[in-house]
Amino acid sequence: MFKSALSSVLGERSELGFKPRNKVLVIFIDGLGYQNLKAAAGHAPFLAGAASKGQVLHAAFPSTTSVNISSFATGLRPGGHGIIGHVVRDRYFQRTLNLLNGWTEETDPLQWQPNQTISEAALEKGVVTNVISATEYRTTGFTKATMRGVLFHEADEIADRFEMAKRLLESQERSINYLYIQELDQLGHVKGWESDSWRALLEQLNGILERFTQVIPKDAGIVITADHGMVDTNDQKRVELDELLRPRGVEFVGGDTRSMYLYLKPEVDKESLLQELETYQQFSAYDANALVEAGLYGELGPQAKERLPDLVLLAKGNNTLYHSDFSKPRSYRMIAHHGGLSSQELQIPLIRFNI
Missing domain, CATH: 3.30.1360.180 (Gyrase A; domain 2)
Structure with a gap:
């Protein structure tokens, strides 16, 4: 998907059929599966309505964050980029690693994920890549493995991330932009995606996104998607x-x-x-x-x-x-989990505006 965003900015044909735009913003809502959104449509009428008019894509297997952000960031399937699960054992390096947040000084991101990222390809073409995310992700090994060569913009509050995105889209510079929202996934793990608190946060995001999409510049495209859905357990x-x-x-x-x-x-x-x-x-x-x-x-x-x-x-x-x-x-x-092969975990929305 990020690969199609770059194709759009370069004026090239994209796999997802994106129209040419000078700037593309991909809003990545961790844990917002298509079926989860559909079931909670009453709390997110704008997003659910847009999703019903968009496409339903399938996350890579396993349906977990490290795998799917790596595919998003490289344009490769898990077998290609090597980030094949949440926790793996590597026989060559003779060590185990949590590929999302277990990186240490001894785990070189360039060795664990040596393939060219979309952001590196953009840099070669003279296109800026902006990442808008929480401060804690700026220097992680996973960010270095997946988002090399980016301009990282810190914003710990969701509303502040969208303010930053608005400013970046108003720039005249050609760019692909990635806005990451981790809070919905985190809340789902703690409270469950069927909880009142999860749906309240979804309702908040729905309002922010409805307002945001009404003020984007004419030369900018917006894409909203996710990395996986979630199932509640006990x-x-x-x-x-x-x-x-x-x-x-x-x-x-x-x-x-x-x-x-x-x-x-x-x-x-x-x-x-x-x-x-x-x-x-x-x-x-x-x-x-x-x-x-x-x-x-x-x-x-x-x-x-x-x-x-x-x-x-x-x-x-x-x-x-x-x-x-x-x-x-x-x-x-x-309470909420993901990683499996159920349609609830695999189906993700592809929502687009002006692209």
Whole structure:
């Protein structure tokens, strides 16, 4: 999508059919799945109405933030950019990494995500890339992996981000612009997307966006989208896998609560373990190579090959998957989750104005 925004500014044909514009702003609302928005349409009539006239796209698998922002930022599928899950084990580097917020000084973003970003391609073409986001994201490893060569504009309040975006769109400079809203996803994890507080925040965003789209310059286009949807769960839907996995040679558990990655010790008979796991009703079990063959990751590059797990467990229904040796304590308290293959997690809106 960001690739199509750049094509629009360059006056080139884009994959999404965007019209030529001097400036394009992509508003990225983390966690605003199409089905979530449709279900809460009474709280967001402007957004829901615009979404019904737009397109429904599908997030990349796994339906999690690090994967889909990386695809947005590079124009590549997960197998191409190598950010293939929330938490992975890399066999080449011999380390594990939370690819969203677990970066340290020892994890070089250029090694973990070496592909050219859309922002770098824009820079080569003389087009400015502006990122409008919260201060905490300015210097993270994930930002360095995905948004290289950008001008970063800090704004911790949502309303301030839109004020900044308005000023940037009023500039005469050709630009692609990325405005990130993380608050809806964060609130969903804590309260659930069906909660009153989540819907109140959506209502607030609906009003801000309705006013904002009425004052954009004629040479600017606006796109609103998301990285994934969310499903609400409860404690009864939690599937504890400690006793099942500990004696079976699982070296590391990665992924997330809806798509668990299993990395096995070399001596483990993968096929036998897979056959056993396939008998459980709370999740589906797959050889990761089968998911690759099915096209879920796209063509694998060298980085993705080193991080691919041996087996993948996909939660069924609204279940969530945990292993206490690897799952963070805060994940046990989360209500809304994502990462799986359900349509509620995968379907995202593509809303456009003047483009």
